[in-house]
Amino acid sequence: MRLCILGAGAWGSALAIHFSTYHDVMLWARDAAHVATMRSQRTNTRYLPGIAFPDALRLTEDLRACVDHADAVLVAVPSTGFRALLTQIAPWLGMTPLIWACKGFEPGSMLLPHQVAEQTLDLATPRGVLSGPSFASEVARGLPTALTLASDSAATRDLATQLHHQHLRVYTSDDVIGVEIGGALKNVMAIAAGISDGLALGHNARAALIARGLAEISRLGILLGGHPETFMGLTGMGDLILTATSDQSRNRQVGLRLATGASLTHILDELGHVAEGVHTAHEVARLARTLDVEMPIVTAVDQVLHERLPARKAVDALLNREPRAEWHH
Helix, strand or coil: EEEECCCCCHHHHHHHHHHHHCEEEEECCCHHHHHHHHHHHHCCCCCCEEEEECCCCCCEHHHHHHHHHHCCECCCHHHHHHHHHHHHHHHHHHCCEEEEEECCCCCCCECCCHHHHHHHHCCCCCCCEEEECCCCCHHHCCCCCCEEEEEHHHHHHHHHHHCCCCCEEEEECCCHHHHHHHHHHHHHHHHHHHHHCCCCCHHHHHHHHHHHHHHHHHHHHHHHHCCCHHCCCHHHHHHHHHHCCCCCCCHHHHHHHHCCCCCHHHHHHHHHCCCHHHHHHHHHHHHHHHCCCCCHHHHHHHHHHCCCCCCHHHHHHHHCCCCCCCCCC
């Protein structure tokens, strides 16, 4: 299969490294200088240092050539750039299946990626989302990983068979909304877990936060049309546990540093990578208010990130909430 991967950040590069063992892969990046450096060094020192590109992996800054080359297109840019990229490639896609691997809500619109795709792509273009508990460096190194490819298109779900390999298991689902909600919200909960651990609140607190975070994710996801079982699976509980507990998580790192009192601007500059949970927290907090959905953890994270509420005060506010039933029926 000829596979075009759009976005040469850590995740796009990791997927390109993995899939180039099995397929004809072309990796695109917008920055021609970055492409030239990767081409000469045969690695992505900016976003995925220390992992060599396979000889077969091709690199390009020519977007049209990459899309025209493809039997399938995989988009791995941040959600902030998703609409602009889809708008650019839409005239060239036709019936070429498109999959996205970004996790988050579009800033300013409160839209999930599939909603952005509906507004920018031809309705006939097969499409879906690839998500699950996965760190880029581990996928690139060939460590065992399981993902879910969700789509309402049989043509897109059939790609799972071709993308499924020994060290990368790809399951299928028709729950695009649930998979996207799980992937987006786990980043917000990872920031909260980082704050909790940064304040040395202990393992009990972290476990409670993950469990109650999953309740918030499920509450919003089911209201928006997601399937309850999705939130117990790879793209719900699985991705949440990974991102909330491992220091490889950029979003968890944001929370850890917020707990020290560092400013968000300084944290993001120091991080050097996109942390999707930062803008997603604000969009989801807005959406929760619009839909009248109770999401106290998301609200607290948004207040810490965007209203400069001290992390300790946000935790105190959560702990001082009135007691209630664990589950709302």
